[in-house]
Structure formats: structure tokens, C-alpha cells
Amino acid sequence: MSKVLEIKNLKAKIGDKEILKGLNLNLEEGKVHAIMGPNGAGKSTLSKAIVGHYDVEVTDGEIIYKGKNIVDEEPEERALEGIFLSFQNPVEIPGVNNAYFLRTAVNARRKHLGLPELNAAEFLREMRAKVEELGMKKELINRSLNEGFSGGEKKRNEILQMMMLQPDVVILDEIDSGLDIDALRAVSEGINKSKDGKRSFLVITHYSRILDYIKPDYIHVLKDGKIVKTAGPELVAQLEKEGYGSFEEN
Amino acid sequence: MKLEILNALDGASILKELGANAKKSTAASALAKIKVPHKKSEKYRYFDIEPLVSKDWTVFHPESQEVQSKGKKIVFQDGILANRGDIEGVSVELGDFSDIDGAHFDGLYYLSHLLAKKTVIIRCSKDASFEIEHNFSQSNVLINYRVAIFVDANTHCQIYESFKGEAEGSFVLGGYDIFAARDASLKFIKSHTLEASGYTPVWSSRYKVDSNAFFKLSSFDFAKSNGLNIFKAELKEGANFDASHLLYGTNKAKCGIVSEIEHEGKSSVSSQNAKSILDNGARGIFDALIRVQNSAKWTKAHQNSKAVLLEKGAYMASKPQLEIYIDDLEASHGSTTGQLDEQALFYMRSRGIKEEDAKKMLILAFAHEVVATVDDEYLANKIYAEFERVYYGYYELDCLKTCENCQDTTTGL
Ligand SMILES: Nc1ncnc2c1ncn2[C@@H]1O[C@H](COP(=O)(O)OP(=O)(O)O)[C@@H](O)[C@H]1O
Ligand SMILES: [Mg+2]
Numbered sequence: 238m239s240k241v242l243e244i245k246n247l248k249a250k251i252g253d254k255e256i257l258k259g260l261n262l263n264l265e266e267g268k269v270h271a272i273m274g275p276n277g278a279g280k281s282t283l284s285k286a287i288v289g290h291y292d293v294e295v296t297d298g299e300i301i302y303k304g305k306n307i308v309d310e311e312p313e314e315r316a317l318e319g320i321f322l323s324f325q326n327p328v329e330i331p332g333v334n335n336a337y338f339l340r341t342a343v344n345a346r347r348k349h350l351g352l353p354e355l356n357a358a359e360f361l362r363e364m365r366a367k368v369e370e371l372g373m374k375k376e377l378i379n380r381s382l383n384e385g386f387s388g389g390e391k392k393r394n395e396i397l398q399m400m401m402l403q404p405d406v407v408i409l410d411e412i413d414s415g416l417d418i419d420a421l422r423a424v425s426e427g428i429n430k431s432k433d434g435k436r437s438f439l440v441i442t443h444y445s446r447i448l449d450y451i452k453p454d455y456i457h458v459l460k461d462g463k464i465v466k467t468a469g470p471e472l473v474a475q476l477e478k479e480g481y482g483s484f485e486e487n
Numbered sequence: 488m489k490l491e492i493l494n495a496l497d498g499a500s501i502l503k504e505l506g507a508n509a510k511k512s513t514a515a516s517a518l519a520k521i522k523v524p525h526k527k528s529e530k531y532r533y534f535d536i537e538p539l540v541s542k543d544w545t546v547f548h549p550e551s552q553e554v555q556s557k558g559k560k561i562v563f564q565d566g567i568l569a570n571r572g573d574i575e576g577v578s579v580e581l582g583d584f585s586d587i588d589g590a591h592f593d594g595l596y597y598l599s600h601l602l603a604k605k606t607v608i609i610r611c612s613k614d615a616s617f618e619i620e621h622n623f624s625q626s627n628v629l630i631n632y633r634v635a636i637f638v639d640a641n642t643h644c645q646i647y648e649s650f651k652g653e654a655e656g657s658f659v660l661g662g663y664d665i666f667a668a669r670d671a672s673l674k675f676i677k678s679h680t681l682e683a684s685g686y687t688p689v690w691s692s693r694y695k696v697d698s699n700a701f702f703k704l705s706s707f708d709f710a711k712s713n714g715l716n717i718f719k720a721e722l723k724e725g726a727n728f729d730a731s732h733l734l735y736g737t738n739k740a741k742c743g744i745v746s747e748i749e750h751e752g753k754s755s756v757s758s759q760n761a762k763s764i765l766d767n768g769a770r771g772i773f774d775a776l777i778r779v780q781n782s783a784k785w786t787k788a789h790q791n792s793k794a795v796l797l798e799k800g801a802y803m804a805s806k807p808q809l810e811i812y813i814d815d816l817e818a819s820h821g822s823t824t825g826q827l828d829e830q831a832l833f834y835m836r837s838r839g840i841k842e843e844d845a846k847k848m849l850i851l852a853f854a855h856e857v858v859a860t861v862d863d864e865y866l867a868n869k870i871y872a873e874f875e876r877v878y879y880g881y882y883e884l885d886c887l888k889t890c891e892n893c894q895d896t897t898t899g900l
Contacts, residue, residue, distance in 0.1 A: 312833060312836040312837050313840060313841055313842065330828075330835075330852065331852065332851075332852025333848055338835070
């Protein structure tokens with residue numbers, strides 16, 4: 238099975254505090270990996286390290302994506318190459334039109350891939366279709382990016398971006414937080430439809446509910462800055478029963 | 488002529504020195520008291536006023552010329568009325584102006600009235616929408632002129648003010664006395680681009696907003712060189728004054744607003760919002776006072792300044808002030824100066840948008856909020872396009888590389 242992302246002995250700090258302490262993780266092409274772990278374990282820090290967030294300083298180790306260490310790459314280069322993070326808390330950007338923003342991003346990616354750019358009409362047609370699929374309000378297309386969106390609307394907007402950008406690796410950080418059951422269904426459907434046998438998913442959660450909707454192939458337990466256990470989906474039931482307490486580094 | 492010599496004189500001597508009409512003796516005494524400003528004057532600390540006061544100026548006095556009367560535009564050429572336009576319900580005359588403010592805070596307001604032999608008096612007696620265009624072509628002179636605008640009771644007007652020409656090395660002194668009578672409304676929209684090798688304008692104005700009148704001021708200053716707007720607004724009972732200012736400064740320009748808003752009457756409302764984008768050593772000025780007098784119960788006064796500094800050498804002198812002599816009111820003021828939102832930038836980059844492009848999108852968004860206060864869509868688009876021209880102009884080299892993107896930005900979706 239080919240590995241699309243290999244994280245080797247990753248150590249990372251936020252401020253002076255070491256959060257990731259030699260983390261190893263492999264993502265396989267076309268598979269759904271779930272990372273579970275208690276609050277504060279370093280899950281969001283891992284996702285930020287992968288996309289190159291300025292909060293996180295990688296002090297050691299490698300993140301090999303499509304055969305290349307990307308630790309020193311700019312966030313936009315990683316994105317253009319096909320890494321996408323759905324943020325736990327997407328930011329609101331007043332004055333930047335949602336559709337205009339997404340079209341700029343989509344065309345940047347298309348250009349990078351050597352595809353022709355979409356004109357406004359082509360783009361809007363596609364965006365409207367996806368907005369409908371996700372059960373989003375149409376008016377959100379022409380609002381400022383995430384401004385005044387409810388928690389659920391923000392998360393749907395993240396998935397909308399994912400569907401339009403067609404990345405190769407999708408990281409979903411607590412995608413289910415703040416979602417009611419309808420939104421959860423719509424969002425998971427969007428994600429499940431985006432599975433194409435090649436795209437890989439990293440579903441980050443501290444709560445197993447989302448895994449009823451998005452079926453994982455692998456479960457990884459992240460605790461105290463390291464992956465302490467990797468197993469099949471059967472691990473979810475055990476985690477639910479016993480919590481994270483019983484997992485120590487193996 | 489050096490203007491600083493006036494500071495040694497009393498009112499009568501100032502009148503004589505400037506050859507001004509005796510009717511302006513109150514203005515002369517006021518100037519003798521307040522003085523011609525110099526670099527340490529309170530209101531001019533952040534601006535470079537020295538060239539105006541210490542240089543030996545040639546004051547521009549053109550031959551009298553014929554005034555045209557055609558089109559929907561009032562046109563000034565180097566401070567001279569060139570076209571009064573042909574606008575229904577709007578009369579434009581050269582005359583003696585007798586309503587000079589007795590209590591303006593600014594010496595240049597008086598100086599400019601004293602230097603102006605005549606005032607261009609615009610009277611709006613019917614609803615109208617028109618443009619005032621200022622052209623400048625004379626280099627290295629001092630140009631001074633005054634315009635008075637009367638909007639009659641119950642009359643609703645929109646005035647768009649535009650500027651053309653460079654007039655290198657000149658100083659333009661001038662300003663408005665605007666009277667919005669009872670129940671009148673005036674939307675005054677000013678868009679001024681100051682080119683790097685142009686004249687330096689200092690406008691000193693007075694706005695009087697009568698009972699239940701509405702005055703909406705939207706000013707857009709895109710500055711590659713120095714310029715200052717000074718105004719005092721007086722609000723009578725139930726008057727509403729709504730001012731929005733967008734400033735883009737670059738190329739070491741010192742530019743901005745010095746203002747005082749006086750709430751005189753009950754239930755008067757003011758709101759003043761300034762946004763400044765400063766790059767390449769520019770200095771933005773927002774020195775703005777709102778004073779609520781004890782006669783102005785149930786006033787609402789809100790004031791805010793937001794500035795974005797695009798590089799380390801840029802600076803914002805933001806001084807919002809509230810002076811309140813009464814309890815029964817609603818008031819707020821605030822001021823923030825900072826860089827572009829780091830989180831927003833990162834979010835955009837994480838979707839594959841280059842850092843430079845993400846910055847531009849955030850800046851245009853910041854500016855757009857002020858442009859959106861102009862409800863005339865045609866003008867709003869025109870002003871936004873002008874901002875983009877000046878702003879992108881600075882990044883010309885970048886632009887050449889991504890030309891088709893620039894075009895996209897102009898048209899939006
Ligand atoms: N911006 C930050 N500044 C300082 N500490 C942080 C910051 N973000 C996260 N942390 C700390 O890093 C640790 C891991 O956080 P995080 O990766 O968000 O955990 P998780 O997503 O697993 O709940 C926590 O102890 C948290 O307090
Ligand atoms: Mg988290």
C-alpha cells in the first residue's frame with residue numbers, strides 16, 4: 238500500500254512548550270485514518286504542523302508528503318500540492334467575499350496543476366451545486382467569508398472548500414464539534430462522497446460519534462505528543478469502554 | 488509673501504497687510520489670537536505645515552476670466568471658478584461671504600478667508616446631485632479659495648468632489664463653509680488622490696448642520712504626498728452627522744483628518760469612522776474631538792479609528808477624544824492600530840493563496856467597508872477602482888506578473 242504522508246519522529250513546540258514529542262504516523266493512499274486522543278494531547282498541534290501553521294515550530298523529525306520533506310515549505314505550497322485542513326475554529330474574514338475567496342483559491346490550485354482556470358460563471362455553477370448538496374443556505378455564497386456564520390455553517394463551508402479544491406490529503410480537525418445531527422449528516426455525506434480510492438483522510442476527534450458516519454480504516458491513539466497505539470476500527474469500542482487511561486506508549 | 492510674519496500683527500494690521508475687506512475684521516482678530524500655525528501648534532504636530540508658513544510664496548492671482556455655465560459639474564481651475572454648471576435648482580455666484588464662523592479652532596480657516604477676495608457661493612434650493620471638480624496646473628504658487636454651500640430647508644443633495652492635476656510644488660489652501668438647513672440632507676463624497684509630485688492641499692472647513700438635518704461625509708484620500716483635512720461640525724437639535732474616512736498613505740505621505748464635532752442641540756447624533764492603510768513610511772493622522780455641550784442632552788456620539796500598518800516605517804497618529812459636559816448621552820470611542828490579521832492571512836494561505844495576494848485581498852476588504860458607505864453604486868465603484876489603481880500601482884511589478892488576476896480583482900464576481 239503506498240504511503241502518501243509519512244511523519245517521522247516529529248517534535249514540535251508551541252512557544253516554549255514541547256507538544257509533539259517524537260510522533261510517528263503513516264497515512265495510506267485512499268484510506269481513512271482516525272486520530273483519537275484526550276483534550277490537550279496535541280491533535281490540533283499535529284494538524285497545524287502538517288499545514289505549516291505559524292504557531293507551531295517543528296524542532297526535529299520529518300513530514301514526508303509524496304516523497305518530499307515539506308517541513309520548510311510555505312503553507313500555500315503545501316496547499317497547492319494537495320494538503321487540506323478543515324480547521325477546528327475557522328476564522329471570520331470580514332469584507333472578503335466567500336465566493337471570490339474560494340474562486341481565487343480554486344484557480345490557484347488549478348493553475349498549479351496545469352488546468353485551465355474557471356471563469357466566474359463556471360465557478361459559480363459548480364459552487365452552487367455543492368452548496369445545495371451540503372444543504373447550505375444560498376445566501377452564504379455572497380457573504381463575507383465565515384463572518385457571522387453559525388458553527389455548523391462554518392464547518393459546512395470548510396467541507397465546501399474541500400470539495401471544490403479536491404485535495405489529496407484531507408485533515409478534519411474536530412469536524413463534528415458544534416454540529417447538530419442534520420449538519421453532521423450533511424457534512425459526513427460530503428466527506429464520504431469525496432472518497433475516491435486515492436484521496437486520504439485524517440479524521441481528528443476526541444469523541445467517537447463522527448466515526449459512526451465516516452468509517453475509518455485505521456485508528457491511532459495520540460497521547461502526550463505521541464501515537465501510542467494503531468489498530469483497526471474495532472479499537473473504537475474499546476476506547477469507548479475504557480477511555481484513554483489504559484494506553485501507554487508501546 | 489511669508490505667512491509667518493502675520494503672527495507679529497494685531498487684527499487691524501493683518502487686515503491691512505492682506506488687503507482684506509474690513510467686513511472680515513472679526514476673522515482678522517480671530518487669526519491674531521489663534522495665530523498662523525507652525526510646526527509645534529497642537530493641531531499640526533503630526534503634519535508638515537512649515538512650508539506653508541515659512542516659505543516666501545507667490546500668491547496666485549489670475550486674470551479675471553469668463554465663467555462658463557454648462558453641464559452638471561462645477562469646475563474650479565487653480566482655485567478660480569471656471570464653470571458654474573447648469574444644474575437645476577443650484578445657483579453658483581461669486582460674492583462676499585458674511586457668515587464666517589466666530590469660533591473656529593483653526594487659524595488656517597481664518598487665514599484662508601482673509602486671503603480669499605471673494606467666495607464662491609453655491610446655493611441648492613432644489614434636490615440635486617452634482618459634481619465639483621478641482622483642477623490644478625500652476626506650479627510653485629500658493630493657491631487659496633473658499634467655497635460656501637447652502638442647502639436650503641427640506642432639500643436633499645448629493646455632491647461628489649473630484650480632483651485633477653498635479654501642480655508640483657504648490658500649496659493649496661482652502662475649504663468649505665457648508666450649511667445644511669433644517670430638515671435638509673447632504674451627502675458629500677470626496678475622492679482625492681495625491682500624486683507623489685503634486686501640490687499640498689490643506690482644507691479648513693466649517694459644517695453647520697441645522698435642526699433635523701442630515702450631513703453624510705465620505706472622504707477618500709489616497710496619498711502619495713502630504714495633505715490635511717480640517718473641519719469643525721456644529722450639530723443643532725436632532726441633527727445627524729455621519730462621517731467616514733478612508734485613508735491610504737504611502738511614499739512617506741503625511742495625511743489625514745483633524746476635526747472637532749460640536750454637539751450643541753438636543754438629540755443630535757454623530758458617528759465618525761476612520762480607516763487608514765499605511766505603507767512605505769507614511770503617517771496617518773486622525774486627530775478628532777467630539778465635544779458634547781451641556782445643551783445637548785440625549786446625544787449619541789460614536790467615533791472609531793482603525794489603522795493597518797503594512798510596514799515598520801509606517802505610523803498612525805490616532806487621537807480620538809470625547810469631551811463631555813453632560814450625563815444623559817450615549818457615547819463611545821475607540822482606536823486600534825495593528826498589522827493585518829495573522830490568522831486570516833494564514834487561513835487564506837492554507838487554501839493555496841500566495842501571501843502577497845492574501846494581503847492584498849485583506850487590504851481591499853478593509854477599504855471596501857468604507858467604500859460601501861457610499862450608496863451611489865456608480866460612485867462607489869469608481870472610488871473603489873481608484874483605490875485599486877493607486878494601491879496596485881505601487882505594486883506594479885507584482886501586477887505585471889499576475890495581470891489576469893488584477894483584472895479579476897477589479898471586476899470581482
Ligand atoms: N497557541 C497556543 N499557545 C500555547 N499553548 C498552546 C497553544 N495551542 C495549544 N497549546 C497547548 O498545546 C497542547 C496541545 O494542544 P492541542 O494540540 O490543541 O490539543 P488537542 O487538539 O489534542 O486538544 C495543550 O496543552 C494546549 O494547551
Ligand atoms: Mg484540538
